[in-house]
Amino acid sequence: MNKLKIFVGIALLCGAGSVYAQKKTTLSTEVYGYQQDMVYYDCLQSPAITAEFHNNPGEEFTYSFKPRFSPLVILVNGRTEVLMSEGDSVHVVVRKEGKQIQLVFSGSESAVAANRLRQELRQMHRQLNFKSQLLSCAALDIKPQKRINDARTLLGKVKELAAKYKDIANPQLVAYIEAEQEAMSYLSFVEYPKMYAEVRHQTIEEQEIGDYWKLMDGVKLRDDAASLMCPDYVSFLMRYCFYDQEKKAVAVGGAYTMPGTLETMFETLKQYYQGHQRDAVLYTLLCNFIRNGKQIDRVLPLMKEYKDQYNQNKAYVEVLDSLLQ
Incomplete structure (x- = not known):
């Protein structure tokens, strides 16, 4: 079997956690049934973790890297998800038959x-x-x-x-x-x-x-590092804040208007959450706004406040700074 290998020897940003991971992590796949010329790997947590290969059925596409945090999810061709932690070595045989995808994991x-x-x-x-x-x-x-x-x-x-x-x-x-x-x-x-x-x-x-x-x-809301690595869960935390605020307003006969701007959302979330939860939701809010690519100057004073007062995971700051470059 022919093998295509990419070894990335630098530490890559992966979005959450409290310590720096150093162990090499490896994903390899064999892909069958796709008509595209390329096979793509993309990390759900960090755009810095990515690879692409020329698609030749029967070849093994191997990508080794050193994630700074875990868990993480690698997308194969935008659909197949592989959940991994730092130090894992996982092999996946991916077979696409019509709309169905069959997966066999080993490692x-x-x-x-x-x-x-x-x-x-x-x-x-x-x-x-x-x-x-x-x-x-x-x-x-x-x-x-x-x-x-x-x-x-x-x-x-x-x-x-x-x-x-x-x-x-x-x-x-x-x-x-x-x-x-x-x-x-x-x-x-x-x-x-x-x-x-x-x-x-x-x-x-x-x-x-x-x-x-x-x-x-x-x-009971989660605040462990692994759960806060899940983008869907952090998005839920943001939505739950507004639900709970409205619930409290309704309980006393009042009305509630969900914040509709970056600034009001930042203010509401920073007051509602504490610790790692606050760090994750504010980081996600700022990341999403920067990636939208509009009115970036509005994020700068909020980033300063976030860095000075609420940031606990220093890798979040590195990711935000890289997005602004």
């Missing part, structure tokens, strides 16, 4: 187990027709009651799978998967009833979901 046992856990959970998503985009659900007229019930089913399923794989899967990768599912489920609680009411013109009170303001009762 570091703890990473392989976590990816199999994730595959089982995704299979449950397909069985429930649990779509990732809430707007698609509204367009298909999926009732909020069904969406919320399915979200609860999946929360139970991820706990079941975490227990099944607890002795072999990397605990950090399991935490990432749990955070990923919680983000999808909890956004179904806080976001979908309002979206459905707007799109389908049915009030929340008519949706048969119970008390909207009690749907998140008892939920």
